[in-house]
Amino acid sequence: MTTEITAPTTTETTAPAATEPLAPVCEAAPPVRDWPALELEGTDFDPVLAALMTEGPVTRIRLPYGEGWAWLATRYEDVRTVTNDPRFSRAEVTRRQVTRLAPHFQPRPGSLAWADQPDHNRLRKPLAGAFTVGAMKRLRPRAQEILDELVDGVVRDGPPADLVERVLEPFPITVVSEVMGVPEADRDRVHAWTRQIISTSGGVEAAGAAKQGLYGWITEAVRARADSPGDDVYSLLGVAVARGEIGEEEAVGLAGPLQIGGEAVTHNCGQMLFLMLTRPELMARMRERPAERGPVLDELLRWIPHRSTVGLARIALEDVELADGTRITAGDPVYVSYLAANRDPAVFPGPDRIDPDRGPNPHLAFGHGAHYCTGAVLARLQTELLVDTLLDRLPGLRLAVPAEGVEWRRKTMIRGPRTLPAAW
Template structure:
């Protein structure tokens, strides 16, 4: 965090005055507003939020400045059009994300200002669906992601993790913890949960790496996505009358019962299969924290009973993503803390900001391994709450247990400032985590 206002967001001319950059809204409403003259609302300035290549676990200084400015501000991001509202307080974030007056499906119809350069919404994609469609898609796979469903893959996940750590130890230090453990482990776990047969897991690993890495070029990435989709199409079709509880069987059965189309099922399967990337990057930040603040790792080695709560505190603290994710569109006029949001206007929430709300988390900048209660929103809130939340916690706890206990002398193999960080990425994390022991 910094108080240096020069790193804060720049004020733009108010695009509310500029119809070309204003978000699309109901034409009738627009005419009425034009007749009424300039926007009569007392609007906060629009702040430009550039894409920053932040390193380590630094909190975004622009977001810090926006939080200081007020609970509801306005932002413009590097891509898309116009401006959007930004909501940062914990209770407001929970309200917006759990209120049907804010729609995800409506985002498909606008070029909302955004961080990501490309906006290729896939019709039927779970992130852009509203209830009841969204509920229908999520319900089909829900059993695999419950505590019981996740528990069913814990033993095999632990064995897979041990095998990866065995191999790393056998080869000897130094090693890249990301390459050897943090990247392959979530892929192995998700293959279990998806019901991908063991002999196909290597292929799945290769496709996932190609889809997620930009270094091989867009063409190879697209091709890998098509191949993965073709693979899941076959698997889902084969499993149309399955009663098993892995994700592809659940999807196959839902297609068999006519509850979703094959395309919807395959779209969801691909999204879930590559969702483990979030765990790789998030745990990369987590191990960076544990390796650069050895007092935290020592405490967790000495008091293992603290680990479940500590993982949640680290999840709260970690700046998981750059800027903000997907917006929502207000479907009617809504007032939040005095800010008059009009129907048709886009609204972003920041889960990262909500996790630092001092009214909910006393001394929010401090990592308190015993923080309780800890109602963080790192996995989101409301209907779009991350389906992988319980799974990600299980994976992260296994990695913390295994790595801390099996490698008592683990330390960074390079000075902290030489750890390479992902650049231009939506999800933040180390490119590699060179370690020795």
């Protein structure tokens, strides 16, 4: 799942009111729509995004923070174009105060999220070996062992159990920590930092403190592993810095978003399990046809509203005309919505329906183009293990509270249940 998070520390004011003047645009430009970060319950699709999708394939939006307005592409074809066209730059955003969801903004050197080619490939190269399909196959037995230990505890203690607290949160964090090379003694504080970083609560001060703590720790880890023979990410980065392939600041900027990535698996799997636990026909399908769970997970990845509003912007480096004739002018900020693209009826018939037999299913849940999620294979591995293990080891798994009693995370960029009380 794409998890594009920045946790900056500069103080920002809210976006200008709708009555204030905007940058000049051509008369044919659509109106600017304010898009607040709604506190949505359950797996409801954002009604603001749904309305924007009906207004046109390309609209204009203003988010709660930053400055001005930005284009928003919602159609599948346009999303793929913007995310794979070098005329749309991520690096250029670092020199602007673009309208955005986060109240804090300070990109770090080396962050893949803000790199254009050829820097993007140069930065990604030291990490490549840690996230290949082969590396994930080697990781699978250890990941299953970690998960089995957690579920053993749940079975031993008996129902009810909060699946988020007991399994969905500790499992991805532990696996990511092992891939990254975080010592067990440091994992709790690293997790506390990453959880604060994806939150929109606490404001600039809390986010800044978490960012300072996490990136300070990462800096020390990279420095300490300059001669490490290990294959964990911090060792790979430490050796790459020692060889002069990347700078230390770049190594730290590379590692941060990867360390945060475990949070996305927790929340996304929480949504998937909530859907199974509240839709008997979906749970029956998963139990009765275990060999065909993979395509169902793809459909759930397509369908779940995994984030609030949108991720990171791009800036048009020159005038670009999209397929519908919309002209993006050089210098204009542009957002894409993978959530909207995944519900484009031109690509996914009956897009609002969960169809376990949907095929083909070219969803964009992990992004597209150069910024396709680095940890996508790892995220998919963890998702498969979580669903298979919980369904196979907890017969009759069901919610221990009414569906409306499930608590959902608030003031966060990644949506998901805060608790998932279950019995079996």
